[in-house]
Amino acid sequence: MKVSMDCVGCGQCAAYCPYDAIMVFGRAVMNDKCIECGTCIDYCPISAISGD
Amino acid sequence: MKASIIGSGLGGLLTAAKLSKAGFEVDVFERLPFIGGRFANLPYKGFQLSTGALHMIPHGSRGPLAQMLSEVGANVKIIDSKPMAMIRKENDEIIDFGDFRNELPITKKVKLGTILAYSLKFKPESNISFRDWTLKYFDDDFLLRLADSFCGWALSLRAKDVPAREVLETIGNMYRYKGSGVPVGGCGAVTGALADIIRSNGGRLHTRSHVDRIIIEKEKAVGVSVNGKEKYADLVISNSGHAQTCKLYDCKDKDYLEKIKAVRPSKGIKICVSADEPLIGHSGVYFTPYTERINGINEVTHSDPNLAPAGKHLVMSHQAVISDDIRREIDLGLSDLKRMFPHKKYEILLVQSYSNGWPVNRAASGKDIGNRTPVSDLYIVGDGAKGKGGIEVEGVSLGVRNVVREIGIA
Numbered sequence: 001m002k003v004s005m006d007c008v009g010c011g012q013c014a015a016y017c018p019y020d021a022i023m024v025f026g027r028a029v030m031n032d033k034c035i036e037c038g039t040c041i042d043y044c045p046i047s048a049i050s051g052d
Numbered sequence: 053m054k055a056s057i058i059g060s061g062l063g064g065l066l067t068a069a070k071l072s073k074a075g076f077e078v079d080v081f082e083r084l085p086f087i088g089g090r091f092a093n094l095p096y097k098g099f100q101l102s103t104g105a106l107h108m109i110p111h112g113s114r115g116p117l118a119q120m121l122s123e124v125g126a127n128v129k130i131i132d133s134k135p136m137a138m139i140r141k142e143n144d145e146i147i148d149f150g151d152f153r154n155e156l157p158i159t160k161k162v163k164l165g166t167i168l169a170y171s172l173k174f175k176p177e178s179n180i181s182f183r184d185w186t187l188k189y190f191d192d193d194f195l196l197r198l199a200d201s202f203c204g205w206a207l208s209l210r211a212k213d214v215p216a217r218e219v220l221e222t223i224g225n226m227y228r229y230k231g232s233g234v235p236v237g238g239c240g241a242v243t244g245a246l247a248d249i250i251r252s253n254g255g256r257l258h259t260r261s262h263v264d265r266i267i268i269e270k271e272k273a274v275g276v277s278v279n280g281k282e283k284y285a286d287l288v289i290s291n292s293g294h295a296q297t298c299k300l301y302d303c304k305d306k307d308y309l310e311k312i313k314a315v316r317p318s319k320g321i322k323i324c325v326s327a328d329e330p331l332i333g334h335s336g337v338y339f340t341p342y343t344e345r346i347n348g349i350n351e352v353t354h355s356d357p358n359l360a361p362a363g364k365h366l367v368m369s370h371q372a373v374i375s376d377d378i379r380r381e382i383d384l385g386l387s388d389l390k391r392m393f394p395h396k397k398y399e400i401l402l403v404q405s406y407s408n409g410w411p412v413n414r415a416a417s418g419k420d421i422g423n424r425t426p427v428s429d430l431y432i433v434g435d436g437a438k439g440k441g442g443i444e445v446e447g448v449s450l451g452v453r454n455v456v457r458e459i460g461i462a
Contacts, residue, residue: 012103
């Protein structure tokens with residue numbers, strides 16, 4: 001997943017990630033548990049996450 | 053009469069509840085898969101964290117939000133916090149917020165009483181900041197720190213960045229309504245109860261529904277385009293602030309666009325903590341004027357233990373963001389916690405930061421430009437258009453009150 005500079009670090013993606021694959025500390029970063037399911041894209045309030 | 057509401061945050065839902073109760077056919081369009089905006093629960097590791105607000109209603113069961121919830125028939129139990137607030141002093145001693153004047157030498161104490169009483173009645177007309185206003189009368193480190201702690205907690209701003217008259221309105225509201233309180237079930241119980249009311253009034257809530265345009269005809273809002281489909285309505289209410297909303301139509305009013313440019317969002321950091329034993333021991337506000345960054349903390353599980361797994365406490369700290377280096381700001385907040393609770397067993401669950409496009413408040417207190425737009429039948433609600441002196445969701449409620457009055461249904 002690609003996180004754009006718009007990410008503010010609200011943590012919504014981390015809470016909704018089914019694989020516990022997102023760490024948030026000022027902004028979101030995916031770890032190696034990420035399987036690119038795309039759930040986070042839907043839950044980002046400012047469309048800062050994309051699939052490519 | 054039909055109303056389209058853009059965004060299902062607290063402002064959008066309160067307006068929808070009011071309008072649907074008054075007989076409007078209401079549609080609420082939410083881009084995300086869930087409702088509530090920054091006033092929703094965020095389930096995480098068995099805790100009910102929140103998308104934004106700290107599971108707290110600033111003026112509790114007697115404030116503007118509570119009053120509006122009761123008017124629309126939303127079933128929410130708000131437990132008023134006792135004590136309302138405590139202050140952690142420089143020597144780590146804890147005192148009741150109501151007794152802070154006792155910390156001052158007698159002459160300053162008397163002066164503060166007089167000046168506060170006068171200024172609450174006759175608020176400064178100028179744009180003097182709360183810090184400068186405080187300094188004008190008192191050269192006192194404790195008072196200046198308390199001013200920052202209070203403004204940071206309540207408004208996510210430093211005392212130097214907020215007009216004194218706005219803070220004095222807030223203090224006036226504290227005397228008027230008292231506070232604070234915790235809604236049983238957290239923020240999500242409030243927005244959930246509003247959603248139930250809207251549905252029972254015949255209104256509809258649509259998630260995953262992105263409004264891409266507001267339809268304007270002859271300077272009048274006549275509907276919205278949702279996921280590319282046009283939906284006509286007599287009234288359009290936007291819960292996404294002036295700046296975001298004006299991008300949804302071709303706004304030509306230069307004065308209005310200039311005003312929007314001056315609106316600044318407020319930034320904050322919330323640290324969510326799981327504790328095996330209470331860190332502060334009550335559900336009121338714990339003001340921390342002697343930290344590097346954290347302005348205040350709450351521990352809502354004393355009012356609603358179900359917000360955490362059995363035997364745990366949910367503790368949340370809040371701090372205004374001072375510099376552009378968010379990671380450093382967070383580190384300073386984490387160090388504050390370490391210093392304040394050196395022997396307590398706790399674990400950091402999630403650090404949430406809010407700024408720019410997803411801020412604490414879309415319009416920092418004192419920068420609000422009201423609920424109207426240059427287009428008729430298009431209004432703004434939410435934290436981008438709060439009422440005077442309204443802390444967070446109380447301000448959102450006062451803003452909604454202004455709008456429904458203007459529409460003529462309150």
